[in-house]
Amino acid sequence: MDYIDLQPMRAVRGTVRLPGSKSISNRTLLLAALARGRTVLRDLLDSDDTRHMLTALRALGVRCEDAGPGAVAVHGVSGAFPVKQAELFLGNAGTAVRPLTAVLALCGGEYRIDGVARMHERPIGDLVDALRQLGASIDYLGNPGFPPLAIHAGALQPRSEVSIRGSVSSQYLSGLLMALPLLGAQTVVRVDGELISKPYVEITLNALRQFGVVVERDGWTSFTVPAGTGYASPGELHVEGDASSASYFLAAGAISGLSGGGPVRVEGVGRHSTQGDVRFVEALVQMGAAISMDDHWIEATAGAAAKKNGSLRAVDLDCNHIPDAAMTLAIAALFADGTTTLRNIASWRVKETDRLAAMAKELAKLGATVEEGADYLRITPPVQWQPAAIDTYDDHRMAMCFSLAALGGVVVRINDPGCVAKTYPEYFAVLAGIVAGAA
DSSP: OOEEEEOOEEEEOEEEEOOBOHHHHHHHHHHHHHSBSEEEEESOOOSHHHHHHHHHHHHTTOEEEEOSTTEEEEEOOTTOOSOOEEEEEOTTOHHHHHHHHHHHHTTOSEEEEEOOGGGGGSOOHHHHHHHHTTTOEEEESSSTTSSOEEEEOOOOOOOSEEEEEOSSOHHHHHHHHHHGGGGOSOEEEEEESOOOOHHHHHHHHHHHHHTTOOOEEETTTEEEEOOSSOOBOOSEEEOOBOHHHHHHHHHHHHHHGGGTOOOEEEESOOTTOSOGGGGHHHHHHHTTEEEEEOSSEEEEEEOHHHHHHTSBOOOEEEOTTOTTTHHHHHHHGGGBSSOEEEESOGGGGGSSSOHHHHHHHHHHHTTOEEEEOSSEEEEEOOSSOOOEEEOOTTOHHHHHHHGGGGGGSSOEEEESGGGGGGTOTTHHHHHHHHEEEEO
8 A cells, every 4th residue: 555654743834835726626617617708717726626527528528728837728618518428437526526417417418427436425315306306317327316327318397496405515505506507597496404514605606606697595595596698707717725725734833833833824815715614713713823814825823822831722613614624623633632522524424435434543543532423523632642554545635634643743654645636636745845844
């Protein structure tokens, strides 16, 4: 098995330029493809997930051209993909599978959507049920409720109202909202149950606005997609830096600051970010970090009290609004002064792996005491840190967040480090660039 051994890190400090947001990159790629006109997307993330989206769009007949470093020019198809029959392999990219399923179901063609084995375990039934309300014809090719899918040219029936469950993944609602403007009719989407990961829906609504579609929402229970003529290109868009990726470096700055390291600054995301994971800094502040922010950067180190105590503060947090960045909090909890509880994270179980089970198992290897609940994780720091070989479960975020455990003064082996290519291929090189010395 491939691995990387991270030596104990005495301190980190410096500045990191973030890669583009995965969530924004894949949303804007799809909307640019569906729009009228040519769109140049700048600072686009180059990773496995965005490559899967680009490959799929090209297979559907969309012209996507290199437009310089970190930029792609997408020639929109005005809502109708030229290719009406295609088999699309989308890896483990939920931000590609869910919205493409919705869009293709309303496009009138014969398509197959597939991915890696783990994608066959990631539910999509709530989205399929909502699309079937509109007359979409979708078959499950394996287990009901899960990919792979066969999408057929159904007898579409625009409806004034559609319902969708929101308690498993916000990507279902996002995919539906991105597809509905193709029908040209006003549609009210009602959310059944509690909508999780609301900030990711905000990213979707913002992307829709940039392409000329303004969706009105009534709280988080209903969304009105207007009648119209579809999407129009804004001409050029810059993709924000990835706020989820920022969490690793900001946490590193806070942890390292406990022993004289830090600060660490991330560039490309700031106080006006449209990404919900920027609120990770609020959790860091509760744990005792000192945060500085501008419109385009965020900086973190340990606050005065944390430096004096030599530890962060243990917290009890509802993390529903920052599901990805909350994984980084689990590592920060190893450096806290007591037991930290992360709540309302049931969505971890349907991500790239069952992250609740995986985090509990791997944290224990480092010497932590961990309690895994149905939708929570309770973490007590190690009495004595243990060097560990961390399994990553083909999950990029497992690899990146556990790299910070090397700040605990032990050697940390990260198995299958190449899994970070899903969103941040250069992660380990960038981390090495801010290491100020070995312990």
